[in-house]
Amino acid sequence: MEVVDENEQLIIEGNREHVVVSHVTNDSHLSDPNANESQEPYIGMEFESQENAYSFYAHYAKVIGFGISIKTSRRSKVSREFIDVKYACTRYGKKRESNAINPRPCLKVECEAYLRIKRKSDGKWVVHDFIKHHNHELFPAHARYFPCHRRINKAQQSYIENMQNVGVRTTKIYATMAKQHGGYENIGCLEKDVRNHLDKSRRLSLESGDANAMLECFMAMQEENPRFFYAIDLDDENRVKNVFWVDAKGREDYQEFGDVISFDTTYITNKYKMPFAPFIGVNNHFQSRLLGCALLADETSNTFIWLMKTWLRAMGGNPPNAIITDQDRAMKVAIREVFPNTRHRFCLWHILRKVPEKLSHVLRNNEDFKKHFNSCIYRSWSKKQFDDKWQEMVEKFQLLEDQWLQSLYEEREYWVPVYMKDTFFGGMSTTQRSESINSFFDKYVCKKTTLKEFVEKYKVALHDREEAEMQADFNTWHKQPILKTPSPFEKQMSLIYTHEVFKKFQIEVLGLSGCRLMKENKDNHLTTFEILDFQNNEEFVVEWEASKKEISCLCRLFEFNGYLCRHSLMALLTVGVFAIPSQYILKRWSKDVRSKHHKRKTDEDVCSSKERFDRLHEKSIEFIDEASLSHESYNFACHTLGEALKHCATINQSLKVDKENVGKNNLGDTSLLDPRSSKTKGAPSRRIKSGIEKGRKRHKKES
Incomplete structure (x- = not known):
């Protein structure tokens, strides 16, 4: 379902994300929660909007004692708006068999209770079908445990964050909320929902002074090369939230290889448990190139929007033609806003790896399903051919009601290869370019690496990547490939x-x-x-x-x-x-x-300290050779070098004073404050997976 209101909340219900409408509608039966609480839906009942219909049925379900979820939905082929939606009891459908060693409990008991609504020509929605009876016992007192009846309102969010900022533990926060609301049953959420909310809004946990140490490191890198770019996102108290940087080589590479980008946030590199988000391109040797990277406080739309706007500014305002990410909603929103004309593709590997989990019952009972599924994806040469094959597949294997497959079909333009064939992707269909960069960094960092150490080790890693590229350049120019045909x-x-x-x-x-x-x-x-x-x-x-x-x-x-x-x-x-x-x-x-970048640099072109050193070293060798030929030239050289050394020292001292004054003017005589420390749960594994990849799985242990 699409998010249509800023007050809507995404939750996980079964295997699919659904929209929970949290605002209060104008319907009379919802304006007073005590008025006619048990009113039932009936065929022909009208609602002003789909959201009102959902709110009504969700309220009815909570009073009666069951949970609901979206089972099917259909869009108009013309307007692409939803015109038909079926809400059902969460115990609707058959239980799926599992070969897992420790299978999770399943709610499904083949309950047939549901509510189906359809959109009329005037925009209103009408109840088309309604089955009231359930084949299981209903527990109104337990309704608050169903995900569809749980939410954290804005007042609660503010209270939770304030309590966490002063060091109150999650368990204590939840207990205090229970007292305020007159019992746990009246809070409207569970303790794990509070933990999840704090996870989403976590801030970078740095040691004292680490923020300024990192800033000084960035300034030194910019001194080496003025084209080094960095940006630090601060909150109202000048505390660090997010960090982005890209070296001069990355900015140069983008001009040639910025047409296709892979972006991934599934890696963790340091003891602060911050997602490392690299922008990856592919060069003419088919090697991965780092075109910028960030350390993020969270993975929300606002954070991704800030990051992508910052990255775009660093790259001269030229957006990529195509970008590959995982199937993350917040990322999708940010890309649509910042890169509206960029072709966005979901990582095919992340989608296909979920097939054994989501369709285990189908694979177990139908040996030829995989063959049909792969034919749809890899052997469809037109959009019509794909649609025909897909329809034939879901009908053959009775998967018309499968929510996961239906959600994939609705977003087919983001992942099915035939829908991408008109866009250059450099042969990339997955974010494995990002993952290869992630595994590459494993050689240089570990969980105990501080931010400043990470930035410095990043430079070492970058030099190794450049060396590999130079080696490939050498092989290409000096070794001729072997021909295998007379073509x-x-x-x-x-x-x-x-x-x-x-x-x-x-x-x-x-x-x-x-x-x-x-x-x-x-x-x-x-x-x-x-x-x-x-x-x-x-x-x-x-x-x-x-x-x-x-x-x-x-x-x-x-x-x-x-x-x-x-x-x-x-x-x-x-x-x-x-x-x-x-x-x-x-x-x-x-x-x-x-070739145009490999021209010999003149003195005016030399910008980095290493390049200046190499150039001076080259000239000094010539100077020494010439000055040592006679006693007269030797005396002249010594006198000249002494005067030149004094002059250089005076220039550098003057520049240092100017920079200190500029720094004071920009920072107002204040330094950056470290972010507020956040209490995280448990020790993370070496690699943190993002939303769609790990199903929002959280650690149970609380620090």
């Missing part, structure tokens, strides 16, 4: 592509032997080919327009990966074109993509 395309691209990209293209060249031209049709300037691919056992349609030298294939490999497929190569050979047209050779995959 003119293979020879052409071996001189242009880097080794790693060429290897991928070479697979397509080798695949030519497994293709056969089945049909050729020429219509005016357009020639259409039907090519049978024996490896995929499918026919692909390729179109060639000779006047424009434009070619396109149904598989869309070029659009997605950036190099031509075997089917297109077959068509080019058929029409007598033996060189790939220039528009199908992306510069980002070429050897010389960085």
